[in-house]
Amino acid sequence: MVPSPMLFTSKDASATPETYERNLSMQDGRPADAEMARVLGTTPIRMVLDSSGAGIAHWKHDPLHGVVEPMTHHVIMSYNCAVQRMERRSGKSVVTGTFRPGVVTIIPEGSSSRWDIPKPVDVVQLYLPHASLMRVADEADIATQVNLLERTAQPDPVTSRLLLSAADCLVGNEALDTLFRQQLIDLLSTRLLAAHTGVPAAIQPVKGGLAPKILHRSIERLRSDSDVDVSLTALASDAGLSRFHFCRAFKESTGLSPHAWLRQHRLEQATDMLRNTDASIMSIATTLGYASQTAFAAAFRKLTGETPSDWRQRMR
Numbered sequence: 321m322v323p324s325p326m327l328f329t330s331k332d333a334s335a336t337p338e339t340y341e342r343n344l345s346m347q348d349g350r351p352a353d354a355e356m357a358r359v360l361g362t363t364p365i366r367m368v369l370d371s372s373g374a375g376i377a378h379w380k381h382d383p384l385h386g387v388v389e390p391m392t393h394h395v396i397m398s399y400n401c402a403v404q405r406m407e408r409r410s411g412k413s414v415v416t417g418t419f420r421p422g423v424v425t426i427i428p429e430g431s432s433s434r435w436d437i438p439k440p441v442d443v444v445q446l447y448l449p450h451a452s453l454m455r456v457a458d459e460a461d462i463a464t465q466v467n468l469l470e471r472t473a474q475p476d477p478v479t480s481r482l483l484l485s486a487a488d489c490l491v492g493n494e495a496l497d498t499l500f501r502q503q504l505i506d507l508l509s510t511r512l513l514a515a516h517t518g519v520p521a522a523i524q525p526v527k528g529g530l531a532p533k534i535l536h537r538s539i540e541r542l543r544s545d546s547d548v549d550v551s552l553t554a555l556a557s558d559a560g561l562s563r564f565h566f567c568r569a570f571k572e573s574t575g576l577s578p579h580a581w582l583r584q585h586r587l588e589q590a591t592d593m594l595r596n597t598d599a600s601i602m603s604i605a606t607t608l609g610y611a612s613q614t615a616f617a618a619a620f621r622k623l624t625g626e627t628p629s630d631w632r633q634r635m636r
Contacts (some may be wrong), residue, residue: 349390352447375447393447395427398483401442417473426471456509459564492615499579502552529573
């Protein structure tokens with residue numbers, strides 16, 4: 321099984337900034353989650369960290385006037401807040417920018433800068449280890465030097481939309497959450513390689529779908545009601561492909577990403593149980609792997625526009 325991600329919310333009393341401190345020397349830099357907790361002086365609304373070292377965090381923080389010290393991750397940020405001007409100082413370089421939806425900011429690993437942000441900020445951040453970026457570059461057959469550029473409020477609506485969608489990436493179902501997060505991080509990495517490395521990266525086109533036997537085996541794994549690992553890493557390994565190529569080939573074969581396919585399958589299971597059984601909503605939620613009845617109801621309503629109980633009543 322893939323280790324469960326760590327989730328912190330504003331209601332978690334134990335999630336103080338000190339929670340994120342790690343025993344790393346300042347020469348190496350802090351992990352991004354630790355450094356952001358330190359400099360922002362608060363806790364994230366939501367944060368998910370996984371075994372690869374990558375993470376996604378949603379913060380709402382007060383005005384900031386301080387130095388972001390070197391980190392062991394690339395940090396990519398997108399904004400969902402009121403338009404405001406800000407200033408970023410790196411050595412003798414001073415850059416002003418405007419925070420607004422549709423722009424991104426990139427802090428490459430190991431860099432340091434002073435920030436002066438006069439108003440509160442609502443921001444979603446991706447914490448990306450350089451090794452993860454290199455893996456995607458290798459899997460995508462990108463022959464270019466991988467050095468992310470420093471960006472300050474750079475217009476990039478594609479990356480911005482992708483990253484903002486991560487703020488709502490958890491639905492309380494471990495299998496779905498893991499697949500969504502892994503696919504999103506790989507997709508964001510691909511976009512960063514193409515748009516923010518200084519040299520335009522040519523992504524190799526899809527060469528075809530999965531072989532029928534491999535597709536069947538992948539779908540059976542996704543359909544399994546047992547405790548089988550359905551992470552993108554496990555699916556790709558079982559198919560003998562990289563994560564990048566597996567995800568593209570699966571979508572070529574089915575028209576859906578692995579996450580979208582599993583989400584659709586879970587919805588079909590849910591509607592079948594609601595229509596043809598008298599099982600309680602709680603029981604259905606548990607059977608389908610949701611953490612709670614509330615999480616299941618929210619996910620169901622997002623896909624159908626109705627609560628499970630309203631849908632059941634209408635269909636009977």
